Amino acid sequence: MLRPPNSLSGMLHRAAVWLVMAFLCSTVIRFILMLDINKRVYNHTPGPCRVVDGISDGAAGLEIISELGLVFISTGLAGAYGNTTSRPGLAVFQLQKEMAKHEVKPIKIEGERFNQNEFIPLGLSSYYSKGRISLYVVNTHPNRQCVEIFTYHKEKNLLFYRKSVCDPRFSSISDIVVIGADRFFVSNLAYMSRGYLQTAELMMQSSFGALYFFDGRNVSLQESQLSSPSALAIDRRRQLIYAGSMLNENIRVYKLERDFSLTFRTQISLLSSPAGMHVDEETGDIWVALHPVLYQAFLVTLSPNDERIRSPSQVLRVRMQEDGVSWVITEPYANDGATISASNAVVYDKEHLVVGSMFSRLLHCDVLNPSIT
Amino acid sequence: MFRTIVFTTILIAIAGYVFNIMLALDINKRVYNHRPGACRKIEGVQYGAEDIAVLEEEGIAIITSGIVYLQPRKKEVKGQLFLYDFRQNGTWKVVPLKINGEYDQENFHPHGISHFITAKGARLFVISHTNDFKHSVMVFDWNRQNPLQVDLVRTIKDDKFIRPNDLAAINEESFILTNDGYSQSKFFNLLEILLFYPSGSAVYYDGTTSNFVILKSVSPNGIIFNKERTHAIISHINSETVSVYKLDDNHHKLLHVVDVPILTSADNFCLDKSGAVWVGAHPIMKDALSFLSDFDDTSAIAPSQVLRIVFSKDFKSWEITEPFADDGRLISASSVAAPFGNQLLIGSVCRELVHCYIRPETV
Numbered sequence: 001m002l003r004p005p006n007s008l009s010g011m012l013h014r015a016a017v018w019l020v021m022a023f024l025c026s027t028v029i030r031f032i033l034m035l036d037i038n039k040r041v042y043n044h045t046p047g048p049c050r051v052v053d054g055i056s057d058g059a060a061g062l063e064i065i066s067e068l069g070l071v072f073i074s075t076g077l078a079g080a081y082g083n084t085t086s087r088p089g090l091a092v093f094q095l096q097k098e099m100a101k102h103e104v105k106p107i108k109i110e111g112e113r114f115n116q117n118e119f120i121p122l123g124l125s126s127y128y129s130k131g132r133i134s135l136y137v138v139n140t141h142p143n144r145q146c147v148e149i150f151t152y153h154k155e156k157n158l159l160f161y162r163k164s165v166c167d168p169r170f171s172s173i174s175d176i177v178v179i180g181a182d183r184f185f186v187s188n189l190a191y192m193s194r195g196y197l198q199t200a201e202l203m204m205q206s207s208f209g210a211l212y213f214f215d216g217r218n219v220s221l222q223e224s225q226l227s228s229p230s231a232l233a234i235d236r237r238r239q240l241i242y243a244g245s246m247l248n249e250n251i252r253v254y255k256l257e258r259d260f261s262l263t264f265r266t267q268i269s270l271l272s273s274p275a276g277m278h279v280d281e282e283t284g285d286i287w288v289a290l291h292p293v294l295y296q297a298f299l300v301t302l303s304p305n306d307e308r309i310r311s312p313s314q315v316l317r318v319r320m321q322e323d324g325v326s327w328v329i330t331e332p333y334a335n336d337g338a339t340i341s342a343s344n345a346v347v348y349d350k351e352h353l354v355v356g357s358m359f360s361r362l363l364h365c366d367v368l369n370p371s372i373t
Numbered sequence: 374m375f376r377t378i379v380f381t382t383i384l385i386a387i388a389g390y391v392f393n394i395m396l397a398l399d400i401n402k403r404v405y406n407h408r409p410g411a412c413r414k415i416e417g418v419q420y421g422a423e424d425i426a427v428l429e430e431e432g433i434a435i436i437t438s439g440i441v442y443l444q445p446r447k448k449e450v451k452g453q454l455f456l457y458d459f460r461q462n463g464t465w466k467v468v469p470l471k472i473n474g475e476y477d478q479e480n481f482h483p484h485g486i487s488h489f490i491t492a493k494g495a496r497l498f499v500i501s502h503t504n505d506f507k508h509s510v511m512v513f514d515w516n517r518q519n520p521l522q523v524d525l526v527r528t529i530k531d532d533k534f535i536r537p538n539d540l541a542a543i544n545e546e547s548f549i550l551t552n553d554g555y556s557q558s559k560f561f562n563l564l565e566i567l568l569f570y571p572s573g574s575a576v577y578y579d580g581t582t583s584n585f586v587i588l589k590s591v592s593p594n595g596i597i598f599n600k601e602r603t604h605a606i607i608s609h610i611n612s613e614t615v616s617v618y619k620l621d622d623n624h625h626k627l628l629h630v631v632d633v634p635i636l637t638s639a640d641n642f643c644l645d646k647s648g649a650v651w652v653g654a655h656p657i658m659k660d661a662l663s664f665l666s667d668f669d670d671t672s673a674i675a676p677s678q679v680l681r682i683v684f685s686k687d688f689k690s691w692e693i694t695e696p697f698a699d700d701g702r703l704i705s706a707s708s709v710a711a712p713f714g715n716q717l718l719i720g721s722v723c724r725e726l727v728h729c730y731i732r733p734e735t736v
Contacts (some may be wrong), residue, residue, distance in 0.1 A: 029395070037396075273404075369408075
């Protein structure tokens, strides 16, 4: 149907077509920029590094208890991406002053009501009080999106299953941060569950991620309209919560109020995709594990067991300045994927840096010059 | 309908071109600081340290300072050659070299430098620009008996020195020189950059005459020979690649071997003892272009980066590490990195010279 030129409806129609085309163009351009096709990393380390023995099935989540030098590790994330040979579980790594051996020990899980077959751990957080270690584990199994709560028995290297926190709104929970006994924030990456629909949702760069809060009894929505919240960290001393956005490539900083509400404070632009975060309580520094080239990280998730497909790894350290609203970013570690592929988690304590990958190795580095690297 | 197809095609072409420019300007990149050890600025160098020649056996570096490029500098900027002694202990000082011979100091603005070891010391080839951006290659002799002086042997002018950037000495008389573009003004240079026009070239000068060895190239910048002097390594700053060429026996041709896509704008090269190539780079093009549009604006900063590239014997594979990166607060727009043992000198286009110690575990 041809409209006569210069008619009002013809002009409106043409304007509408142009607007749609402009929107499509900008969406495509933003999508291509998001993929990071013109980026790479150049290898460097903060000191001597070595691969930790005992991990070959991923170390996608890490949690450290600094008082004890214990690092908890989530393994077997490939099971959530369709790999049936993967054996998801948890392991522990003991940090010491002089480490002759770098080896992890798998942790046995006990509990009658705990179903090992529906357990794929990802984000980890802990609560350590009066010698008692509680471990909070994000279970990212397709059939069971829950936070599993355990008590760790150090002498026996055993986790006792205590209870689960589940909610129908949990579709793709990824990380967790504990603020008190049985009180935590958990991040939901996207509205859709992991799969094609979630990929489409993320490709459109929508903002349907959310933060949920569990107060000991109920789960409530705390923050919504977030773009792909992937990593959480807490600075308990300064009462700050950090939420990393995988696709927006930034970290949102929230003040944790007395009533457990969150007040947005500032946003740290990284221009690299955060996957895991850790706060060094001593200094307040934020350590971030990232995917610097996002399309390669995506390719790795399509073939979790193919060792030929690798993605660069990166660790950044964000140091907030005294004013609380400006920061300096340094890059202690970067690797093109040959040593560690697709870094997904990081912890730091007293010049020990531990970096975990999504589906392959765990790396331990000495940090030789903590003040300048 | 035909008109619609033509119009749509043009629109898609324009969108594609704009997108290419966005990628080339590195708008989605940033620099994350790290250092290989303790670093410090070197006193006395504030108007540039664009290129460095490392005389390995002597333990010294010769640094060019006070560059002019497409636009004049402010009055107090003086073109100089500095000498840095790597064997000094506990101090980090440069000494200006006294130049013996007849030359116009006001119009001396050194750019790229290369050296060739001789019986008495070294022969230096230095590209120099005048205040109004005319070009020449000045030939100096450095004598180890008088280390704080150089003797001007002669000044070479040639119509093939179109916009010279760097050069690599083949022997005491001949060298290969890169022209990083054709235009002589800021506006046309910007056009060359935006159009990715291959207006650059490389010239072999044999002591009396010159020949093009690369006729058309996108912004060839730094040039250096490998340790065995069988290959030339050239950076193409606007296309973010480093290319390797094989030298034929009479130096009349450079035979292309490989392009290394390093995804950062590499500038000048140095070699270390093991033959690894060290390069100063501009990791974010938009910041570098903005910073370099006015060399004397002291409030501007631009990121700096040092890469170390180790090539395989046949140059078909390589490994890249990043010893140094800075967002511009320590050093802005780094152009060269000169390693010596566990020391590293990092020079910038128009401002600082920085010295770092290298802890080998971090590189």
